[in-house]
Amino acid sequence: MKADPRGVLTGVHFIDGDHACCEGALAAGARFAAGYPITPSTEVVERFASRVPTVGGTFIQMEDELAASITLQGAVWGGAKAFTVTSGPGFSLMMEHIGYAAMTETPCVFVDVQRGGPSTGLPTLPAQADMMQARWGSHGDYEIIALCPNSPQECFDLTIKAFNLAEEFRVPVMFMMDEVVGHMTEKVVIPPADQIEVTPRRHTRKSVDNYLPYETNGDMVPDMAHAGEGYKFHVTGLTHDEHGYPNMTPPVQDKLVRRLQNKIRAAADRIAMFEEQNLGDAEVVVVSYGITSRVAQRAIDLARQKGLKVGKLRLITAWPFPENKIRELSLKVKAFVVPELNLGQMVHEVERAAAGKAKTFAVSHAGGSVHHPEDILKVIVEASR
């Protein structure tokens, strides 16, 4: 369906990534956010708090991140599209409820504007060191989706995508920004509402009497009830059967948890988004994401000027990791070079998928700034030998 024009600020703007993310959420139909302010993410909810009353919605500043991350899920079950916004220290506090959202299949979006860590680290400076936490931060087996914008324009476009994926798969989607992208101001084009596709909630078509909250009906994703229309449902973080009630037996656990994984894994190739360039003749492929992909582009351009056969694979979805793409490339390239603003996270996934068929080089950075393109270039040259 098309976006509700009330939430769409159609026009050409010069705004930062945080504000663009907020506009993306409004365009996607988000009408509820709960948050606890934290640099460098605060501008997202600041703008949401001032904009959402004009389109009919609510922002609540909660007492902490635990409260924010569960309040938004209440809003979702009440029928709203909802999200929260945070940075590293707050993201850590939200992990319990990310697991809850995965287990209860609550469609929602968690925006993490990454800054230097661990702990309170570098509040106003960038990092990309929450990438593994986004995937594995909560206990138990589950799958999530994570997107990595590299510009304010993508903060707008991909926030809409994040909400759409959340609704389609009933999964918490991690929106993994970084401080540079969040605070960087560039031109952002917001199209008219009738050009923005939004995914509606998967509401059941079954009658009140025939509805089971976690019945999948041949699909891998169950449909939700309309709150307040007489449907009976129960939501729990305990292992549950199709009725939504606790049923803590190994067979039910096996069926449920495998489905939570498989609904994403089976669709991984369809969900995966990446940008590729010069992969045809590439001997070395630079794999990057977020702000680092722009710095890497400069290194790639310099390397190609030197005559090196370098290609680019920019991850737009980090999770599910596009392992088939890496596997396929590993059969024909010499090496992967993986710059990221951490001491090595997604590089391990690249290495795992390459499975020894191609070498993998990390270009690590502890955060606080971005790489110098020359540092990436040096490793490209080394990898090309």
Add this chain to the structure above:
Amino acid sequence: MQLTEIRVAGFGGQGVILSAIVLGKAASIYQGAFATMTQNFGPEARGGACSAQLIVSDSPVLYPYVSQPDILVVMSQEASNRFVSELKDGGTLIVEQDLVRVSELKGNVKVYSVPATRIAEELGKRMVLNSVMVGFFTAVTHLLEPDAVRKAVADSVPASFRDLNLKAFERGFEYGATAQAVSPQSLEDAGVAYAQE
């Protein structure tokens, strides 16, 4: 427009960030080029050191930070002391002449000075000193089309202050249209520099 790195620096409350937004908007929205702005500021809302980095180019901007500005605008002494040494050889330095005394300049830098605060006060509101500065910048650098910048000023300020800001832009622009670049060697005579002991 070839890739040009710009830093605007001063203290919070002078409209440092807004002037970079206006210039970036002019380049990317009204002139069809690309612009990327990032900013640094202290915890204070006003009075703290504040600077904006703006990169404009005909092609998409990849690296987000300014390393060696081609153009440096300094509106406070602290900003001048901190950033003047970064200026590129042959670059352009624009100073708020009543607030900044520059020193330790490289030989081939072009220096332009403007009493932006005083001009803004003459217009009745010191607050519009940034629009004076943007006008002056537009005239002396020839980097952006004046009409593009006028449009960007008009849609970046509250409606009730639009006319005043446009007037401030014109005053700065006129001042810049007749301004002469001063070489570092003759700065002292021009009253914008002091020799360090």
